[in-house]
Amino acid sequence: MTAALPDHIEAASPHVMNTYGRLPIALSHGQGCRVWDVNGKSYLDALGGIAVNTVGHNHPQLVAALRDQVGKIIHSSNYYHVPLQETLAAKLVELSGLENVFFCSTGLEANEAALKLARKFGHDKGIERPEIVVYEKAFHGRSIATLSATGNPKVQAGFGPLVEGFIRVPINNIGELKAATEGNPNVVAVFFEAIQGEGGVYPMDSDYLQQVRALCDERDWLLMIDEVQCGMGRTGKWFAHQWAGIKPDVMPLAKGLGSGVPIGAVVAGPRAAHIFAPGNHGTTFGGNPLAMRAGVETIRIMEEEGLLANAVMVGDHLRTALTRELGGLPGFKEIRGRGLMLGIELARPCGALVGRAAENGLLISVTADTVIRMVPSLIMTMAEADEVVAILAPLIKQLLQEGA
Numbered sequence: 001m002t003a004a005l006p007d008h009i010e011a012a013s014p015h016v017m018n019t020y021g022r023l024p025i026a027l028s029h030g031q032g033c034r035v036w037d038v039n040g041k042s043y044l045d046a047l048g049g050i051a052v053n054t055v056g057h058n059h060p061q062l063v064a065a066l067r068d069q070v071g072k073i074i075h076s077s078n079y080y081h082v083p084l085q086e087t088l089a090a091k092l093v094e095l096s097g098l099e100n101v102f103f104c105s106t107g108l109e110a111n112e113a114a115l116k117l118a119r120k121f122g123h124d125k126g127i128e129r130p131e132i133v134v135y136e137k138a139f140h141g142r143s144i145a146t147l148s149a150t151g152n153p154k155v156q157a158g159f160g161p162l163v164e165g166f167i168r169v170p171i172n173n174i175g176e177l178k179a180a181t182e183g184n185p186n187v188v189a190v191f192f193e194a195i196q197g198e199g200g201v202y203p204m205d206s207d208y209l210q211q212v213r214a215l216c217d218e219r220d221w222l223l224m225i226d227e228v229q230c231g232m233g234r235t236g237k238w239f240a241h242q243w244a245g246i247k248p249d250v251m252p253l254a255k256g257l258g259s260g261v262p263i264g265a266v267v268a269g270p271r272a273a274h275i276f277a278p279g280n281h282g283t284t285f286g287g288n289p290l291a292m293r294a295g296v297e298t299i300r301i302m303e304e305e306g307l308l309a310n311a312v313m314v315g316d317h318l319r320t321a322l323t324r325e326l327g328g329l330p331g332f333k334e335i336r337g338r339g340l341m342l343g344i345e346l347a348r349p350c351g352a353l354v355g356r357a358a359e360n361g362l363l364i365s366v367t368a369d370t371v372i373r374m375v376p377s378l379i380m381t382m383a384e385a386d387e388v389v390a391i392l393a394p395l396i397k398q399l400l401q402e403g404a
């Protein structure tokens with residue numbers, strides 16, 4: 001572990017379990033796309049809390065809505081009706097064209113619920129040992145089932161035995177999907193991210209999405225699209241799969257849905273909307289009024305401020321500017337993604353850039369060793385995008401020259 005980490009990372013604090021290699025920075029507050037650390041140093045935030053802070057930091061309307069909600073009721077339990085669940089569910093149904101919603105608190109929980117839906121879908125039609133197709137480089141979370149579905153040996157190492165019932169295939173290859181499931185009557189679902197996030201920002205092609213949709217219809221499988229990272233407007237559509245003009249049967253959401261208040265959701269279409277009955281699934285925190293209010297207000301602000309269009313405009317600008325700066329440089333491979341979900345792949349590991357960017361007042365992340373990832377708030381301006389490029393491009397050029 002230590003060898004792979006850049007040298008600016010300190011040991012974890014003694015009382016917090018050592019699960020993250022953290023930068024030696026503690027943030028105290030933020031405003032829009034800018035954050036300040038406890039020493040007063042400011043940073044442009046191109047990470048957005050890992051695709052979470054949809055409407056930026058300290059958005060006045062979000063803050064006012066949450067303050068109001070905290071003063072009314074934070075949590076009531078799912079033993080009672082929570083009217084704000086109906087409000088947010090109706091909105092998600094409208095935006096997705098699907099049918100109903102289960103609320104939870106995180107991405108892995110949303111995916112866990114999706115996996116349970118797929119298994120019960122199978123059992124309901126007499127399949128005793130249902131199998132779910134998952135993908136190389138996928139990331140679905142760190143519970144035992146979701147890490148088993150994840151296609152990254154580093155996430156799985158040390159936690160076996162893994163959950164059974166997964167078939168793994170490469171992305172964007174319909175022939176491989178057909179070959180891997182050929183004659184297998186136990187397949188119940190295909191499960192993937194519309195744009196793989198942690199795996200290195202790899203988008204599923206539109207024609208592949210359409211082909212998988214058709215195959216799922218033909219074979220009576222559920223199409224389950226993990227939109228935890230790429231959803232909620234990040235790519236310029238409410239959900240990234242909508243670029244392909246298809247609908248999934250099951251769609252887990254989380255990250256950006258509550259602008260920072262923990263929230264997860266599974267949105268289900270007609271084929272999956274009535275699989276669970278009372279007693280099949282649940283959660284104590286899921287759907288609590290505070291989280292629901294955050295979701296309702298996030299979407300309201302997104303609509304009012306035109307943040308989908310902004311994600312496309314600023315994302316395209318960022319991509320064009322970065323391509324202009326980096327295109328053709330030895331060691332630069334490509335820029336992938338859509339809207340404000342961008343990955344810059346280099347031909348060499350670039351984890352060191354995270355600390356160097358922070359020293360220069362810019363927050364980014366590096367995923368899959370060689371991919372610089374940017375998933376900022378959807379309120380980022382053109383001027384801020386220019387600032388990102390002005391800080392980042394020279395750092396990338398410098399890294400590419402070192403030991404080249």
Ligand SMILES: *Cc1c(COP(=O)(O)O)cnc(C)c1O
Pocket residue numbers: 106107108109111139140141142193197198226227228229230254255
């Ligand atoms: C982050 C992420 C998850 C896990 O979400 P948590 O809230 O960390 O459990 C699942 N799927 C995708 C695509 C993600 O990006």
